[in-house]
Amino acid sequence: xxxxxxxxxxxxxxxxxxxxxxxVIISVISAVAYPNFSSWKKEREVRGAAVKxxxxxxxxxxxxxxxxxxxxxxxxxxxxxxxxxxxxxxKMTTLASKINDSSSDWYENPELRCxxxxxxxxxxxxxxxxxVSSLELKDIAVDxxxxxxxxxxSKDGTWYSGFGNxxxxxxxxxxxxxxxxxxxxxxxxxxxxxxxxxGIPNIEHDNLFALNWSRFGNITLEKWSKSKEDWILx
Numbered sequence: 001x002x003x004x005x006x007x008x009x010x011x012x013x014x015x016x017x018x019x020x021x022x023x024v025i026i027s028v029i030s031a032v033a034y035p036n037f038s039s040w041k042k043e044r045e046v047r048g049a050a051v052k053x054x055x056x057x058x059x060x061x062x063x064x065x066x067x068x069x070x071x072x073x074x075x076x077x078x079x080x081x082x083x084x085x086x087x088x089x090x091k092m093t094t095l096a097s098k099i100n101d102s103s104s105d106w107y108e109n110p111e112l113r114c115x116x117x118x119x120x121x122x123x124x125x126x127x128x129x130x131x132v133s134s135l136e137l138k139d140i141a142v143d144x145x146x147x148x149x150x151x152x153x154s155k156d157g158t159w160y161s162g163f164g165n166x167x168x169x170x171x172x173x174x175x176x177x178x179x180x181x182x183x184x185x186x187x188x189x190x191x192x193x194x195x196x197x198x199g200i201p202n203i204e205h206d207n208l209f210a211l212n213w214s215r216f217g218n219i220t221l222e223k224w225s226k227s228k229e230d231w232i233l234x
Contacts, residue, residue, distance in 0.1 A: 042184050043207050047223075049140045050182045050209040050234075053085050054221045056133055060087035061217035063131050064155050070095040071159055075116055076166075077148035078141070081185060085135040088120040095159075110161035111174070114152040141185035143192045151176065153217045160215035182209040209234070 057074055064072045069089035077084045098106050098119070105112050124132035149165030162176035169175075183192040183205045192208060208224040210231060222231040 039206065046140065046182065046184045046207040046209065047234075049083075049137050050211065050221055050223075052135055052137070053182065054211055054219060056085055056087055056135060057211065057213065057219045060089065060132065061153055061219060063089060064153055065217065067155070068131060069121070071152060071154050073114060073116070073118070073120070073150050073152045075148060075150045076142060076180060078145050078191075080146065081138065081190075083135075083137040083140045083142060084125075085137075086124045087132045087134075088116075088118075088124060089122045089132055090118065091121045094119050094121055110176075111163050111167060113159065114150050114161040114163040116148075116150055116163070139185045141183050141189060141191050143181040143194055145191045149177070149180070151213065153215070157215040176215075178214065179210050179212045182211060183207060 053076075060069075060072045060074060063069050068091075070092040071090040073088045073090075075084075075086045075088070077086075098104050122129055122132045124134040144165045147165050149167070150163040151166045152159060152161045152163075154160065160176060166177045166180070167174055168177055181192040181194050183189065184207050189205070192205060194203060194208070203224050203226075205224070206226075210222045210224070212220045212222065221234045223234050224230075225232050
């Protein structure tokens with residue numbers, strides 16, 4: 001009987017004070033760990049979006065390099081917090097009809113050439129095909145808002161062109177941009193701020209990626225490192 005009483009005493013469980021101590025310890029650990037987890041989760045979300053966009057660029061450029069399309073386009077559109085990225089493709093017969101049309105502005109007007117209203121054979125926002133695709137991303141910002149930009153490629157770079165936010169005008173000359181920026185969207189951040197002072201970026205974002213391309217479709221993704229104050233190839 002004494003043995004049973006001793007066993008009952010040993011397994012009686014937590015008293016109220018012990019339970020409160022455990023709750024306080026768990027609360028302290030959670031308070032310390034949550035900011036790190038939240039930061040990690042946001043970095044994963046932005047990185048995942050940047051990789052998806054890079055893959056879309058790479059995929060459509062592989063189609064033009066292998067000859068499925070003669071001319072391709074990527075459109076990046078931001079509208080009320082929703083980022084949409086679409087790829088489109090034009091086959092050789094369609095491109096040839098435009099080139100051979102004497103009334104066409106194909107040669108003289110590169111911006112018109114890359115406008116989204118073209119005779120695309122395949123459109124990622126309309127066609128359910130593996131060659132073209134469309135992304136819709138939320139809580140992801142770029143370096144413009146409530147606007148769009150397009151960039152177009154051909155196999156040998158001949159018809160490289162841009163439209164909208166991917167075109168820069170300076171000193172009367174027009175040039176096609178070769179980069180845009182991707183970051184996390186919050187209630188305070190509606191677009192990625194990548195302004196510069198004396199050539200040094202004023203970058204305050206925790207998670208900022210840069211998607212770069214050349215007229216021949218070479219696509220790279222970089223991430224800004226605050227500690228190194230430099231872009232790191234991903």
